[in-house]
Amino acid sequence: MKQINKLTLFPVLFMLLLTLWGFSSCSSEGSGEKKLNTGTQPDAAAGADPSVSAQQGGKGFDEIADSLGFKTNTAYKSPGSPNAKKGGSFSMAIDEYPATFCDVGENANIQTVSLINAMIFEPLLGFDAETLDYYPNLATHWKISDDKKTYWFRIDPNAKWSDGTPVTSADVIATYKLLIDEGLKDPFTNSLYTETYEEPKAESKYIVSVTCKKENWRSFLYFGVSTKIYPASYLSKTNGAGYITKYQYDFMPGSGPYELDKEKTKQGERLTLKRRNNYWAADYTRNVGQFNFDNITFEVARTDELRRDKLLAGEVDWYIVPRAQWWAEELTPEKQTSIANGAVARQKIYNHNPKGTSGFALNTNRAPFDDINVREAMSLLFNFDELNSKLFFNEYVRINSYYYGTPYAAPNNPKPEYNPTKALELLKKAGYVKKPGDKWLTKNGKPFTLELMSDKSIERIFVPYQQSLANAGIDLKFNNVDPNERFKKVQGKDFSIAYQSYTGLFFPNPESSMSSKFAKVPNNTNITGLADKRIDELCDLYDKSYDTKERIKFVQEIDAIACEKKHWVWGWVAPSTLRLLYWNKFGMPESGLTYAGDFGDVFALWWEEPEKAKQAEKAKKDKNVKMDKAPSEVDFWKVKGK
Numbered sequence: 001m002k003q004i005n006k007l008t009l010f011p012v013l014f015m016l017l018l019t020l021w022g023f024s025s026c027s028s029e030g031s032g033e034k035k036l037n038t039g040t041q042p043d044a045a046a047g048a049d050p051s052v053s054a055q056q057g058g059k060g061f062d063e064i065a066d067s068l069g070f071k072t073n074t075a076y077k078s079p080g081s082p083n084a085k086k087g088g089s090f091s092m093a094i095d096e097y098p099a100t101f102c103d104v105g106e107n108a109n110i111q112t113v114s115l116i117n118a119m120i121f122e123p124l125l126g127f128d129a130e131t132l133d134y135y136p137n138l139a140t141h142w143k144i145s146d147d148k149k150t151y152w153f154r155i156d157p158n159a160k161w162s163d164g165t166p167v168t169s170a171d172v173i174a175t176y177k178l179l180i181d182e183g184l185k186d187p188f189t190n191s192l193y194t195e196t197y198e199e200p201k202a203e204s205k206y207i208v209s210v211t212c213k214k215e216n217w218r219s220f221l222y223f224g225v226s227t228k229i230y231p232a233s234y235l236s237k238t239n240g241a242g243y244i245t246k247y248q249y250d251f252m253p254g255s256g257p258y259e260l261d262k263e264k265t266k267q268g269e270r271l272t273l274k275r276r277n278n279y280w281a282a283d284y285t286r287n288v289g290q291f292n293f294d295n296i297t298f299e300v301a302r303t304d305e306l307r308r309d310k311l312l313a314g315e316v317d318w319y320i321v322p323r324a325q326w327w328a329e330e331l332t333p334e335k336q337t338s339i340a341n342g343a344v345a346r347q348k349i350y351n352h353n354p355k356g357t358s359g360f361a362l363n364t365n366r367a368p369f370d371d372i373n374v375r376e377a378m379s380l381l382f383n384f385d386e387l388n389s390k391l392f393f394n395e396y397v398r399i400n401s402y403y404y405g406t407p408y409a410a411p412n413n414p415k416p417e418y419n420p421t422k423a424l425e426l427l428k429k430a431g432y433v434k435k436p437g438d439k440w441l442t443k444n445g446k447p448f449t450l451e452l453m454s455d456k457s458i459e460r461i462f463v464p465y466q467q468s469l470a471n472a473g474i475d476l477k478f479n480n481v482d483p484n485e486r487f488k489k490v491q492g493k494d495f496s497i498a499y500q501s502y503t504g505l506f507f508p509n510p511e512s513s514m515s516s517k518f519a520k521v522p523n524n525t526n527i528t529g530l531a532d533k534r535i536d537e538l539c540d541l542y543d544k545s546y547d548t549k550e551r552i553k554f555v556q557e558i559d560a561i562a563c564e565k566k567h568w569v570w571g572w573v574a575p576s577t578l579r580l581l582y583w584n585k586f587g588m589p590e591s592g593l594t595y596a597g598d599f600g601d602v603f604a605l606w607w608e609e610p611e612k613a614k615q616a617e618k619a620k621k622d623k624n625v626k627m628d629k630a631p632s633e634v635d636f637w638k639v640k641g642k
Helices: 015-019 111-120 169-179 187-196 219-226 240-246 304-312 324-330 372-380 384-390 420-429 459-472 483-491 510-514 533-544 548-564 600-605 610-621
Strands: 089-094 125-128 133-136 139-144 150-155 207-211 258-260 270-275 295-300 318-320 344-349 357-362 449-454 475-480 497-502 568-570 578-583
Touching: 089 304, 089 318, 111 258, 111 270, 111 600, 125 219, 133 139, 139 219, 150 169, 150 219, 169 187, 169 207, 187 219, 304 318, 304 578, 357 372, 372 420, 372 568, 384 459, 420 459, 449 459, 449 483, 449 497, 459 475, 483 497, 510 533, 510 548, 533 548, 578 610
Parallel strands: 089 295, 449 475
Antiparallel strands: 125 133, 139 150, 150 207, 258 270, 270 295, 318 578, 344 578, 357 497, 357 568
16 A cells, blocks of 8 residues: 555555556647547567567567467557547646655655656556456566466567667566665565565566466566566666665656656656657557646645645646535635636546545554553544534545455444543553543553644644543644655654555555564554454465455455454545546546546546637636536446445
8 A cells, every 4th residue: 555645635546556547658649639549559579679589579479479378458448538639738736745756665655756657667567447457568468377476478579768778578677676675675665576576587588577486366466567667777777775866856767658857847846747759659559548748747835725726826727625625615616706617627536446544543563552442442532423524514434444445345344433431431441540630641640642743734634533532631732744754754653643544455455554574664554563363364365365255255354353453543535536626628538537546547548628728728817708617526437326
């Protein structure tokens, strides 16, 4: 899971979910084209080295691939619209400039970094979340051994880095060596690749193989789909420690459709990507209607108010509305002329995106949360129904699972309740007492005091909980910490209580957030210190099972055990995937988003309509300009109310 802050509602996408977009790009037609974009399918052998035989992946491989046991997928259809137009721009505001551009390594586990890297670098394969099928990306074909432990990939001979050099097996090997380098200071990534795979082998210039050290049904998915490939010619000049230093604010050449626009990027203020005019797969059919914007810009605005005001002023194009109160009372047609006239779209989009985990994480590696009685009491003192009614306008639902809204959630998990009386009984059981005349509970003469890392823009959400805790005798103090510092402290397990949100995974990975081997070490998503022998056993069974129904049962049991340990005061999620305001200049596919995608799909699938963009620009200057309104809801996948 990748860490996010849903309170600012700028979700982070885990690398697997990112690749579910397809990460294939646009045609190379000019800006504002009106011709229906149907794409072509270039000959994958056109760029093949003539010295490489067909058996080794060169020219003629397509004709013999099946006899060699390789598979491909020619039936995959792009989620993009053939009506999409190339050109134009997209901009949005973010709360913090990235601490690093590195997608792996120390401080890399954040949203903007994942989004940017996914548009610059590509994996070997793509994965369709709706059909559960793999499809070509950097690799045209793939093969899995009978024992499911060795994989082969045939790299597309046309694939090239942005500097014009070909993508080869050497790049896959160099990427693996980077990912296992402890100098990255990324123990989860190190352990994932070190413990799962042997070093890949170059069978030829275009065919690379990798053997797993242990059987795990997800290993093919992780190596083929989740692993973005980097150029060996650059990695050979550095190591893990050097990588996170040299590329903190720079990129190696990528194979994807975008690159950093250094002239328009200003560290600390603005980050801009530009669409490449020499993307190797621009004309591939699988990329029809995708990655249409010439420029994608992220402007830094550190508060919700500033990000909202930038949208309303027309300084940015697109905005996820973080506050239910704003949505219900302020950002309405009655209050905003631009919305009433259709110049600004007000829209909710629904799909099957996993909702993820949110709430107050309790660090069980230190007191007082090493006591389950205290942890349960903290949950019983959180009055979500009152918060939802008074502050959230009933826009949210409370979760009760690590896998809420998915088949993996334990069906018998109890719903969280608000019960101060029971909470006080549990606190007394844990040794906390309130002496006559005292305001706070004490234990061994020390008052029950907690510190919650926060910032001014979100404290209003926590004040009711602070008051509820105070009524019970617990002193919750707010400590304003900038997002990057807060992230470091949580990753380092240097906290007692922290409000956290994580994106959901289409395929859960309970090991990463629940394995006991991560309970004490920093820089992973097991931030609460969860450790349980049965969970470890179930994680192992889950990894080895190729039966979907069986895997669901394993994760449901994991979820039930983990929930019983009360490591979280459960938070809330919105039924919709996106709640948006945007200047009404965009076109989008009928679905709005892919089957399980999140807001990153917008970069891949939406486009700028030239005439609408002109009207929107006029509307920014003249509030009397009216435009045809965009739909208030997009529910292509028919998930609302389920």
